[in-house]
Amino acid sequence: MIIKKDKKINSRNYVDLMGTVGTMGTHMVTHPAVGAVVGYFLDDWLGTKPWLFIVGLLLGVVAGFKAVYMDTRKIMKAQEKHDAERFGRKD
């Protein structure tokens, strides 16, 4: 009975983790890309050739790191919850 319940928690954790981990890699790529593209078109529109592109790219990199940081925090939280459910009841 206890083993069965534990297995259920585990398998749901795996699916959750796979979703989060699978998105982390694309987050690192897409955020800088979106920032750079937005900056490039704003440059074309406003005629400030290299500057908004650079600013957009930097903002995109920061946003990408923030997204990865949030994903990492989510994984840590899930792990802590899992540990508390698994080991916390003993004491």
Next chain:
Amino acid sequence: MAGGLPHPVLWSTLAGMDHITINGAQHEFKHVFYTWIAMAILFSLAFLVRGNVKLVPSKIQNVFEVIIGGLEEFVVSNIGEDGRKIFHVLIALFLFILFNNLLGLVPGCDAPTANVNTNAALALFTFAYYNWIGIKRWGFGYIKHFCGPFWWLIPLMLPLELISHAARPLSLTLRLFGNIRGEEIVLILFFLLAPIFGTIPIYFLFLLAKCLQAFIWFMLGMIYLKGSLEHAH
């Protein structure tokens, strides 16, 4: 054709639907054709189930009840009772993407999600839908979701949040496209190397991967909707 490799045989070629001509310009039509096939399968299954819904479910009704009921419980346990109002969109996306992905495993068919345009359309729909739900729920106060925890952080957080929201449809598109297209290419390569014995074992791996990709889309849509439904931090 996946990545320049010739597909052995395609039903769309036999049906003459590989390309169509609109206003004198030729367009590739293969993936739209297979989207129609996936839609036909889904519609006929839906009518089959709907035609004789019983209190004691038959076989096919049982399968659908397990899938839809299980996922509804999953959504409600994550979002709360609000989840029931938006669940129909999520399950429609899940089933549509699942059948589109699985069409890639049927001999003579290509997965419509192996074309980046299908995925971009689905991702833009998801993006528009969760923003619309957020605006409907919060009105103008939806902008608080983009402003971060402190008021003096707004000049930094607003561009960051806008970029990260704009990156969501892009990352949804590219993930699904890369996974499904890669699997199609690997399947064709294995088929060229060893027609039967090469492809059968890899089918089981890809069956899992394609279900997982559809589920990841479902789960991400659920997370985005949860973000737009719950109170800003």
